[in-house]
Amino acid sequence: MKGKTINETPLLEIKNLETAFLINGSWHNAVDDVSFRVGRKKIVGIVGESGCGKSVLSLSVIGLLPKINSKIAGGQVLFNGVDLTNLPDNEMNNVRGKDISMIFQEPMTSLNPVLTIGYQLQEVLFNHSTISKKEARQSSIKLLKSVGIARAEKLIDEYPHQLSGGMRQRVMIAIAIACQPKLLIADEPTTALDVTVQAQILELLKEIQEMNDMSIIMITHDLGIVAEMCDEVIVMYGGKVVEHTDVDTLFYNPKHPYTKALLQSIPRMQEETEILNTIKGIVPSLINMPRTGCRFADRCSSVMKDCQMIVPRLAADEQGHQVACLLYENSYPSEGVKTS
Numbered sequence: 001m002k003g004k005t006i007n008e009t010p011l012l013e014i015k016n017l018e019t020a021f022l023i024n025g026s027w028h029n030a031v032d033d034v035s036f037r038v039g040r041k042k043i044v045g046i047v048g049e050s051g052c053g054k055s056v057l058s059l060s061v062i063g064l065l066p067k068i069n070s071k072i073a074g075g076q077v078l079f080n081g082v083d084l085t086n087l088p089d090n091e092m093n094n095v096r097g098k099d100i101s102m103i104f105q106e107p108m109t110s111l112n113p114v115l116t117i118g119y120q121l122q123e124v125l126f127n128h129s130t131i132s133k134k135e136a137r138q139s140s141i142k143l144l145k146s147v148g149i150a151r152a153e154k155l156i157d158e159y160p161h162q163l164s165g166g167m168r169q170r171v172m173i174a175i176a177i178a179c180q181p182k183l184l185i186a187d188e189p190t191t192a193l194d195v196t197v198q199a200q201i202l203e204l205l206k207e208i209q210e211m212n213d214m215s216i217i218m219i220t221h222d223l224g225i226v227a228e229m230c231d232e233v234i235v236m237y238g239g240k241v242v243e244h245t246d247v248d249t250l251f252y253n254p255k256h257p258y259t260k261a262l263l264q265s266i267p268r269m270q271e272e273t274e275i276l277n278t279i280k281g282i283v284p285s286l287i288n289m290p291r292t293g294c295r296f297a298d299r300c301s302s303v304m305k306d307c308q309m310i311v312p313r314l315a316a317d318e319q320g321h322q323v324a325c326l327l328y329e330n331s332y333p334s335e336g337v338k339t340s
Contacts, residue, residue: 011183018074019071033075041209041215043216043229051283063092124178148170202229226250235259235262241324262279280299
C-alpha cells in the first residue's frame with residue numbers, strides 16, 4: 001500500500017484470511033487462506049453451497065463472530081488500507097454500521113420483535129451522528145420512503161410482526177444504508193421472499209448502489225442473482241476460493257469442475273427433463289475436512305490421482321481468470337506436494 005493514495009487503494013482487500021471455530025477442543029478453519037479485493041463502486045458475488053464458508057467470511061469482515069468459540073486465526077481484512085482485525089472493539093463499532101453495513105439473512109427474524117421500526121432505525125443514527133430525536137425521526141421516515149415504503153409516517157411506529165416479509169427486508173435495507181456506508185454486505189438478501197418481491201429488492205439494491213457510489217458483497221447460492229447483479233464472482237468450496245473472475249467469463253467460460261457443476265444444476269426452461277442435474281455427495285464438515293489434496297476431489301467428475309495429494313494453488317491466467325484446479329498447469333504449487 002505504500003506510496004498509494006486512498007483512491008488507488010482497493011476499498012476492501014482480504015489477504016490470506018483464516019477464520020477458525022473451536023470444536024471439541026480443537027480449532028478448525030471455516031475460512032482457509034482466502035484472498036480477494038473489492039473495488040470501489042463494484043458488486044462482487046460470493047457463491048457456493050451451504051456450509052462452504054460464505055456467511056462466516058462476511059461475519060469475519062464486519063467483526064461479528066462470537067469470541068467464545070471463534071477467532072481470526074490469520075491474515076488481514078484491509079478496509080481503505082486499515083486492518084480491521086487489529087482494531088479495538090470501540091473503533092470497530094465506529095466502522096460497523098457507518099462505513100461497512102450488512103443485510104442479514106432471514107428478514108422475518110433479523111428485526112427485534114419488541115421494538116418499533118422507528119426505534120431500530122433511529123438507533124443507528126444516534127450511534128453514528130449527533131442528531132436530535134426530531135431530526136432522527138424525520139431522517140428515518142425519509143429512509144423508509146427511499147426504499148419504497150409509501151406509508152412511512154405510520155409504519156415507523158409499527159412493530160415487525162405487522163409487516164410482510166418484503167416490507168421487513170426493505171426496513172433492513174433502510175437500516176443498513178442509514179449512514180451511507182461505502183461497503184454493504186448482503187447475505188442472502190432475498191431468502192424466503194417470493195419471486196416478485198425478490199426482483200423488487202434486487203432492483204432497489206442496484207439503485208441504491210448506483211446512487212450512493214457504494215460497493216456490495218452479494219452472498220448467495222442463487223446464480224440468477226449473480227448474473228443480474230454482479231461485476232465479479234468468487235466461488236467458494238470447503239472454506240477456500242476455487243474460482244474468481246468477472247461475471248460474463250464465469251457463465252460463458254467456467255473452469256473449475258465445481259463451478260461447472262453448479263451451472264449445470266440450474267434448471268433450464270427450454271429443456272424438458274424429468275431429473276435435474278445434481279452434485280454427488282455433500283460439502284465436508286469442518287471436522288471432516290480433507291487434510292491433503294483438493295477438497296472437492298471426492299465429488300469431482302474430473303478427478304485425477306494428484307488431486308488426492310496436492311493442494312491446488314489459486315492462480316490466474318493471462319486474462320486474470322483465477323482458478324484452483326490441477327487441470328490447469330498454473331495451479332500446481334511450485335514446491336510440489338502440500339497438505340491443506
